[in-house]
Each structure stands twice: as structure tokens, then as C-alpha cells.
Amino acid sequence: MSAILEVQNFSARYGNQKALRDISLEVHEHEIFGIIGPAGSGKTSFLRSLNRLNELIPNFRVDGNIRFQGVDIFRPDVDLSLLRRRLGMVFAVPVPLPGSIEENLLLGSRLHGRNMDAPALIGKTLRAAYLWDEVKDRLQQSAFALSGGQQQRLCLARTLMLEPDVLLLDEPCSGLDPISTAKIEEALIELKRELTIILVTNNVMQASRIADRTALFLQGRLIECGGTQQVFINPKEKETYEYVSGRFG
Amino acid sequence: MDPQRNEGLLLKRGRRRGETLMETVVRGSALVVIAALVLIFIFVGKEALPLLTSAEVNREVTLETMVRPQANGQSMWQPVSEKPRYSLAPLLIGTLKVTLVALLIAIPLAILAAIFASEFAPQQLREIVKPVLELLAGIPSVVIGFFALMVVATWLQDAFGFRFRLNAITAGIGLSLAVIPIVFTVAEDALSAVPQAFRDGSLALGANPWQTAWRVVLPAAMPGVFAACVLGFGRAIGETMIVLMASGNAAMMSFDPTESFRSFSATIAAELGEVVYGSPHYHVLFFIGAFLFVMTFLLNLAGHWYVGRLRARLGGNA
Amino acid sequence: MKLWIKFIGFGFRTLTGLACLIIVAMLAIILGNIAIHGGPRLSWEFISAMPRAGMTQGGIFPAIFGTAALVLLMTVAVVPLGVAAAVYLHEYARQGSQVVHLVRLALANLAGVPAIVFGLFGLGFFIKFVGGGMDRVFYGGTLAFGQPCILWAALTLTVLTLPTVVVATEEALRAVPTSYREVAYAAGATRWQVVRHVVLPQSVSGILTGTILAVSRGAGEVAPIMFTGAAYYLPYLPKKLNDQFMELGYHVYVMTTQSPDIEATKPILYATVFVLLVLTFALNIVAVLVRSQIRRRLRTA
Numbered sequence: 001m002s003a004i005l006e007v008q009n010f011s012a013r014y015g016n017q018k019a020l021r022d023i024s025l026e027v028h029e030h031e032i033f034g035i036i037g038p039a040g041s042g043k044t045s046f047l048r049s050l051n052r053l054n055e056l057i058p059n060f061r062v063d064g065n066i067r068f069q070g071v072d073i074f075r076p077d078v079d080l081s082l083l084r085r086r087l088g089m090v091f092a093v094p095v096p097l098p099g100s101i102e103e104n105l106l107l108g109s110r111l112h113g114r115n116m117d118a119p120a121l122i123g124k125t126l127r128a129a130y131l132w133d134e135v136k137d138r139l140q141q142s143a144f145a146l147s148g149g150q151q152q153r154l155c156l157a158r159t160l161m162l163e164p165d166v167l168l169l170d171e172p173c174s175g176l177d178p179i180s181t182a183k184i185e186e187a188l189i190e191l192k193r194e195l196t197i198i199l200v201t202n203n204v205m206q207a208s209r210i211a212d213r214t215a216l217f218l219q220g221r222l223i224e225c226g227g228t229q230q231v232f233i234n235p236k237e238k239e240t241y242e243y244v245s246g247r248f249g
Numbered sequence: 250m251d252p253q254r255n256e257g258l259l260l261k262r263g264r265r266r267g268e269t270l271m272e273t274v275v276r277g278s279a280l281v282v283i284a285a286l287v288l289i290f291i292f293v294g295k296e297a298l299p300l301l302t303s304a305e306v307n308r309e310v311t312l313e314t315m316v317r318p319q320a321n322g323q324s325m326w327q328p329v330s331e332k333p334r335y336s337l338a339p340l341l342i343g344t345l346k347v348t349l350v351a352l353l354i355a356i357p358l359a360i361l362a363a364i365f366a367s368e369f370a371p372q373q374l375r376e377i378v379k380p381v382l383e384l385l386a387g388i389p390s391v392v393i394g395f396f397a398l399m400v401v402a403t404w405l406q407d408a409f410g411f412r413f414r415l416n417a418i419t420a421g422i423g424l425s426l427a428v429i430p431i432v433f434t435v436a437e438d439a440l441s442a443v444p445q446a447f448r449d450g451s452l453a454l455g456a457n458p459w460q461t462a463w464r465v466v467l468p469a470a471m472p473g474v475f476a477a478c479v480l481g482f483g484r485a486i487g488e489t490m491i492v493l494m495a496s497g498n499a500a501m502m503s504f505d506p507t508e509s510f511r512s513f514s515a516t517i518a519a520e521l522g523e524v525v526y527g528s529p530h531y532h533v534l535f536f537i538g539a540f541l542f543v544m545t546f547l548l549n550l551a552g553h554w555y556v557g558r559l560r561a562r563l564g565g566n567a
Numbered sequence: 568m569k570l571w572i573k574f575i576g577f578g579f580r581t582l583t584g585l586a587c588l589i590i591v592a593m594l595a596i597i598l599g600n601i602a603i604h605g606g607p608r609l610s611w612e613f614i615s616a617m618p619r620a621g622m623t624q625g626g627i628f629p630a631i632f633g634t635a636a637l638v639l640l641m642t643v644a645v646v647p648l649g650v651a652a653a654v655y656l657h658e659y660a661r662q663g664s665q666v667v668h669l670v671r672l673a674l675a676n677l678a679g680v681p682a683i684v685f686g687l688f689g690l691g692f693f694i695k696f697v698g699g700g701m702d703r704v705f706y707g708g709t710l711a712f713g714q715p716c717i718l719w720a721a722l723t724l725t726v727l728t729l730p731t732v733v734v735a736t737e738e739a740l741r742a743v744p745t746s747y748r749e750v751a752y753a754a755g756a757t758r759w760q761v762v763r764h765v766v767l768p769q770s771v772s773g774i775l776t777g778t779i780l781a782v783s784r785g786a787g788e789v790a791p792i793m794f795t796g797a798a799y800y801l802p803y804l805p806k807k808l809n810d811q812f813m814e815l816g817y818h819v820y821v822m823t824t825q826s827p828d829i830e831a832t833k834p835i836l837y838a839t840v841f842v843l844l845v846l847t848f849a850l851n852i853v854a855v856l857v858r859s860q861i862r863r864r865l866r867t868a
Contacts, residue, residue, distance in 0.1 A: 058662075081756065083755075084753055084754065085754070085755040088754070089753040091749065091750070095747065095750045097750065107754055108754055108755070110764055111751070111754060111756045111764060112755060155750075159754070267759070272659060272758070274651060275651045275654045275655035275658075276655050276660075277651075278649075278651035279651075279652040279660070279670045282673050283673045285673070285726045285729065286673040286676055286677055289680065289685075289688045289692075289726075292688055292691040293687050293691060358590060359590075361586035362590055364583045365580075365586060366587065369580050369584065370587075378587055378591070382590065383855055384594065384855070387847055387848065388594075388597065388787075389787025389789070389844075389847055391817075391819050392787070392843060395823050395840055396597050396601070400600055457572075458580075459575070459579045463579065486681075487684070489681060489682050490820065493820075494820065494823060514790075518790055521687075521794050535687060535691070538684050541684055542680060545679050546680075548679070549678075553672075
């Protein structure tokens with residue numbers, strides 16, 4: 001499988017505070033790439049650098065290289081709006097926008113004008129997010145009426161409506177009950193047939209469950225990166241062993 | 250993966266232009282705000298300048314003659330007469346007279362009410378008092394002036410029998426109604442901004458609520474309360490309609506609050522309609538306006554500086 | 568000793584409560600007095616007819632029309648301008664930049680400028696400079712816009728009420744959660760798209776509050792329009808932008824201070840004041856209600 005994302009010697013800082021140091025890795029197409037590590041290790045900063053969302057923060061500075069499908073994403077002539085559609089993001093806390101379920105899903109078409117086959121796409125994305133059966137009769141209802149787990153699946157479907165190539169998920173199941181978590185994990189496993197998934201998770205077990213390859217971040221540095229089996233059962237680095245076995249969290 | 254999709258990542262010209270347009274529009278609007286203030290300064294100043302620079306105007310009046318007390322001890326403001334007199338003294342005294350009366354009424358009332366609203370009142374009462382004060386602030390000053398002239402003057406006349414029906418006390422009462430809302434609002438904001446921890450600490454040491462309010466909260470909020478007074482003062486000297494209607498509009502040189510008077514702003518309002526464009530009188534009126542503008546500008550700066558001091562002081566003590 | 572402290576405490580608290588009561592009473596007295604004297608004179612004829620017999624009979628329709636037209640023009644100018652400025656301050660500008668600091672300073676000071684100075688500004692800038700310039704350039708020197716008229720009065724009021732709209736809009740923008748904006752950006756929205764599709768729709772009630780407050784203020788201020796377009800008696804209604812107009816507040820002022828027979832005009836005078844008061848009050852109450860509803864909704868969200 002070819003590499004859809006290539007990161008070379010990537011560093012980032014907020015003002016004077018270093019967030020990421022010299023990260024180099026590759027993400028392959030159609031895989032679930034898990035990123036694990038304790039809080040503050042730079043996982044979220046890394047994820048948000050991939051779709052350049054970090055640029056909303058005033059003092060954010062980067063160094064190094066990130067190539068998406070061979071194109072350097074930091075080129076000044078890159079269409080930021082397009083980049084963020086191709087790498088769609090789902091946040092840790094579900095954020096339904098005010099409006100109905102349908103209106104939430106149509107956010108992409110409202111912004112970008114593409115409306116070709118909205119009802120079909122709505123059905124497709126809601127099924128992919130394992131939410132269709134639960135909301136098919138109430139698409140006009142307010143999105144706030146849904147439970148937490150349902151809202152997060154709605155956010156997943158909303159992102160899928162953009163037809164991205166890569167899904168960036170930032171601890172999507174934190175705060176969700178085990179059933180909702182299981183549904184989302186099932187959805188991701190199905191989705192990797194069509195797109196690539198990068199999953200940041202605080203939950204080591206989740207990575208071991210569904211990630212094909214896993215990377216461990218610690219204090220802004222990449223400690224180890226490889227097949228999930230290998231990282232968990234036969235880690236190369238001492239810190240990896242200590243983290244996956246729960247020595248520290 | 251479709252190799253052609255690479256190119257799609259790069260920028261399309263058209264959309265960028267729309268974005269830049271909107272950014273220019275909103276930035277322009279923000280600059281208009283600054284421009285407005287600057288333009289006020291320029292155009293009021295422009296018509297005031299001839300007082301200082303034009304020889305023709307200076308034949309009739311100069312800054313010096315306006316400020317210096319006049320020879321025979323009778324400083325007068327009589328711009329429309331055979332021998333025009335332009336002493337600012339009666340206007341200054343008139344302005345100060347009514348401002349003093351208004352502040353003497355407004356400041357104690359507003360600050361005490363602010364203390365009540367922020368320290369003693371139950372939540373329900375607070376939700377009534379604050380909107381009531383906003384409604385008071387919403388009464389047009391021409392209505393307050395009308396009320397002062399028609400009703401308050403009559404009451405005072407019946408009660409005290411002043412020589413002049415319209416005087417500084419009548420106008421001062423009316424003016425206080427316009428000053429109270431702003432003093433209350435700023436003071437109440439300042440008192441509410443004092444962290445609850447201050448009060449809790451004081452109460453834990455055995456003080457009761459009024460001691461806490463008087464000895465802990467009020468001193469902590471003092472820069473804000475002071476700012477409220479400064480802003481109230483600015484409001485008072487700038488107010489036009491109330492004074493215009495309830496002052497009697499006689500530019501008399503007297504410290505007696507029971508006599509009619511003229512204030513700076515009322516003078517402009519009363520005389521600008523009759524004045525000849527470009528005459529010395531015209532430029533003098535603009536000069537007074539420029540003076541008022543500068544004064545309220547400085548008072549506003551001072552008021553906001555004090556609020557900043559308050560925030561710094563409270564912000565440091567979480 | 569304890570009793571003495573308790574007594575002072577009671578006295579102090581009562582004093583502060585009394586102060587509140589006095590203020591509320593002042594408001595009630597004014598409202599009551601005007602309602603009592605002005606109410607009876609109110610009738611459909613009063614609102615819809617033209618004045619007659621030297622303002623002692625008839626109605627004040629032209630003043631109501633003039634006020635409405637004036638305020639409408641002002642709103643058309645001040646709302647887009649104020650909202651755009653607030654959007655810049657909150658959504659576009661880099662926080663802490665020099666421009667933001669200057670704009671906020673200008674807003675605070677603009678709010679404190681005396682109303683009569685606005686009148687001088689209207690005269691010196693809009694009428695003489697802009698209007699005079701327009702006359703020279705477009706009308707070959709004849710007097711068209713270089714004189715008091717409803718356009719300049721409305722623009723003068725625009726400058727006066729600008730801070731109100733900007734402040735209310737900013738409060739509304741601030742209330743929109745940052746997470747909404749993030750979601751929109753992550754979905755590929757540009758800055759303007761975020762503002763247009765997510766932020767502004769959520770801010771409508773706050774902007775409405777600011778507009779209502781501005782309208783109320785504009786309808787009540789007299790000093791800025793005294794020399795920029797208001798007139799006491801006009802036999803016609805303002806139809807063109809460079810027409811003069813009658814206005815409620817100005818009408819009250821002139822009737823109160825310059826009426827030859829105050830006793831005869833008293834009924835109409837009180838009724839006019841009542842109409843003006845009811846108008847500004849209704850607007851204020853609506854704005855206060857809308858705002859407290861917004862705040863209550865935010866607190867429970």
C-alpha cells in the first residue's frame with residue numbers, strides 16, 4: 001500500500017513552547033493509523049497540523065515537511081478549504097450545530113455548493129456511521145435531541161458528507177458509553193475500505209482493537225511506530241513497553 | 250488513488266477575491282469608527298480655529314477676552330448686543346452650578362443603589378432593579394427636561410417660592426435623572442467584579458454583610474466606583490436638552506443655585522439657530538463645542554483608565 | 568456594642584435599599600405624571616391628523632411620520648456598519664493589535680461625546696462640507712444638499728448610535744461557542760463563510776437587541792437634529808432625502824419653550840410627550856426582554 005501522508009522532520013511550537021519535535025512517519029492508504037500517548041504528548045497538536053487547523057491559533061509555528069498525496073500542504077498556493085475537506089476531522093466532544101439533523105449533514109453543501117445527490121449521500125453516510133436506523137424517521141428533528149453517542153456519530157456522518165480521503169479523529173469516543181464506542185469502532189473498520197483513518201486515542205485498548213499500525217507519542221516526540229501487533233507485543237523501545245503495559249498513563 | 254486529484258489541491262483564483270472583498274469591507278467599517286471620532290475632532294475644531302487665528306474674528310473677541318474677567322467686574326455673556334461681550338465666566342459658573350447640584354443628588358443615590366443591587370439584594374430584586382435603571386436611561390432627555398420645567402419647577406416653586414422658577418436646582422434635579430443610570434451601571438459592574446472570595450473571606454472572619462460591603466468590597470472596587478463618578482461628571486457637563494429647557498437660559502453671573510443660569514452646551518443649542526454663518530459668534534460657539542468635546546474626551550479616558558486599574562487590581566487577586 | 572453594630576448595619580442596608588426605592592419612585596413619578604396628563608388626550612385623530620390652529624388642535628401625524636422616517640434611514644445606515652465593525656473586531660482582527668485597541672478606544676469615546684457636539688459635527692461636516700461639496704459638484708452651486716435635511720440628520724444620528732450597535736453585536740458574537748467555528752473551519756469553510764453560515768445566524772437576537780436600543784436612542788435625541796434638519800412646522804411630509812422634517816422630540820422642545828400660550832398647548836404638549844415616551848419605552852422594554860431571554864438561555868445551555 002502506498003503512503004497517502006508523509007511526515008518528515010516535522011516540528012511545531014506555540015510561541016516559545018515546543019509541542020512537537022522532529023516527527024517522521026508515514027500513513028498508508030486504507031489503514032487505520034492509531035496514535036497513542038499520555039495527555040500533553042502532542043497527539044492532538046499533530047492531528048490538527050495535518051489539516052492545518054492549528055493555524056487558527058495566533059502564535060503557532062511549524063518546521064519540516066508534510067506531504068499529502070505527494071503535495072506539500074504548507075505551500076502558499078494550497079487551497080486550505082479543499083485540504084480540510086480532503087482530511088475531514090471529528091472532534092473529541094461532539095459538536096452538533098444548531099438546526100436539524102439534516103441541516104447538520106448539509107453543512108458541507110451549504111459551504112461548498114455541491115448538492116448533487118444529497119438524499120442518497122445522507123443515507124449513505126448515516127449508514128456508514130451506524131446511525132441510520134436510529135434517525136431515519138426524524139431527520140428534521142433538532143440535532144440537540146440526540147444522545148451523546150448519537151451526536152458523535154452524527155458528527156462522523158457530517159464529516160463523511162464532505163467525501164474526504166482521510167478521516168482525522170481526535171479521541172472520538174472519550175466520554176461515550178461502551179455501546180456507542182463499539183458502534184463507532186465498527187463504523188471505522190468498515191470505512192477503512194474506502195478511506196484512510198488516523199485515530200488519536202487515549203485508550204490504549206482501543207488502538208489494540210482496531211488500529212493496523214500504531215505510533216506512540218511522548219512529550220512531543222515520536223517514540224515508536226509500527227504494526228499494532230508488534231508495538232504491543234514486541235515493542236522496540238522501553239517507553240513503549242512501559243506505556244502499553246500501563247506502567248504510566 | 251487518482252493521480253489527477255493532486256492538482257485539485259492548489260488554489261483557484263476566483264474564490265480568494267470574494268474573501269478579500271469581505272475582509273476589506275469589515276476592516277473598512279471598523280476604520281470608519283475611528284474616522285468618525287477623528288472627523289468630529291477635525292470639523293468641530295476647524296470651525297473653532299478662527300477664534301485663535303483669524304484677525305477679523307479677533308477684532309470682536311479673542312480667547313483672552315473670553316477667559317479674563319472683565320474690567321468693570323461684570324463679566325457678561327451678551328454676544329447679541331451693540332457691544333458684544335463674550336466672557337465665558339457666567340457660562341462656566343452656570344455649568345458648574347448645575348453639575349454640582351446634579352452630582353450631589355445622583356452620586357450618593359446611584360452608589361448606594363449599586364451597593365444594594367450588588368451586595369444586599371436577593372437575585373429576584375436584582376433582576377428588577379437593573380432593568381429599571383436601564384429604562385430610566387432610556388427616557389429621552391427632552392422628556393426629562395419637559396418634566397423638570399413643567400412639574401418639578403412648579404413643585405419647588407410651591408414649596409420654596411424661589412425668585413426664579415427655572416434655576417440650577419430645578420435643572421440639577423432633572424440632570425441627576427440622566428446621570429444616575431451611568432453612575433449606577435459602572436459602579437454596580439465594579440462591585441460585582443469583586444471576587445466572591447473577598448466577601449467569603451471577610452464573612453469567615455466574623456464580619457457581617459454590611460461591614461463586608463463597606464470595608465472590603467467597596468474599597469476593592471474603588472477605582473471602578475471612582476470611574477463611575479468621573480463618567481457621570483462627563484455626562485453632566487455634556488447634557489444639553491435638560492439644561493436648555495429647565496435652566497431659565499439667562500446668562501447671569503451668580504453662584505446662587507436658585508437663580509437662572511446658562512451652561513456651555515445649552516448656550517450652543519440656544520444660539521446656534523440664530524447665528525450668522527461665519528460670524529465671530531458662530532466661531533465662538535464652535536469653540537465652546539470643541540472645548541466640551543476635549544473635556545468629555547479626557548474625562549472618558551480617565552474613566553476608562555480607572556476601570557483598567559480596577560481590572561488589573563482584581564485580576565491579580567484571583 | 569453588638570446591638571450598636573447591628574443597628575448601623577440595619578441602617579446602612581435600609582439606606583441602600585431606600586436609594587433604590589427613590590430611583591424607582593422617580594421613574595414611576597415621571598411616567599405616571601405624563602401618562603395621567605397625556606393619556607386622555609390620545610386618540611386616533613391625534614396620531615393621524617395634521618396640527619391645526621397653532622398647535623392647539625389637531626394631531627401630530629407629521630411628527631410621528633418624520634420620526635419614523637428619520638429612524639428608518641438611521642437604521643439602514645448604522646446596522647450594517649456597526650455589525651461589520653463588530654465582525655471585524657471579533658472575527659478578523661488579531662486580538663491585541665493596535666487597530667483593535669484604537670477602535671475600542673474610539674468607540675468608548677464616541678459614546679461619551681455630548682449630543683450637541685454631534686449637532687455641531689452634523690453642521691460642520693455633513694451639511695457644510697459634504698453637502699456643500701455635493702452642491703458644487705453635482706448641482707452647479709445651487710442649494711440642494713448643503714442645508715439641513717433628513718439625510719444629514721439621519722447620518723448624524725448614525726454616528727451617535729454606532730457604539731450601541733457595535734457593543735451589542737460584539738456581545739452576541741462572543742456568545743457563539745468557539746467549537747462551532749472550529750467545526751466549520753474543519754469542514755473547509757473560509758473565514759467569511761464561518762461568519763456568514765455559523766456565527767451571524769446565531770447572533771441575530773443580539774444584533775436585534777442592539778438595533779432596537781439604537782432606534783430608541785435615535786428617536787429620543789433632539790440636540791443632534793436641531794440644526795441638521797428638524798423643523799417645527801412644515802405643511803408637507805418629507806419625501807426626498809434633502810427635505811426637512813418634523814420630529815416628536817424636537818416638537819416637544821419647541822412647544823415647551825416657545826409656545827406663545829402654554830396653557831392652550833398644554834394638552835397637546837402632554838399628549839405628544841406621552842407618545843414619545845411610549846414609543847421609546849416600548850422599544851426599550853422589548854430590547855431588555857429580548858436581551859434577558861438571550862442571557863437566560865445562555866446560562867442554562
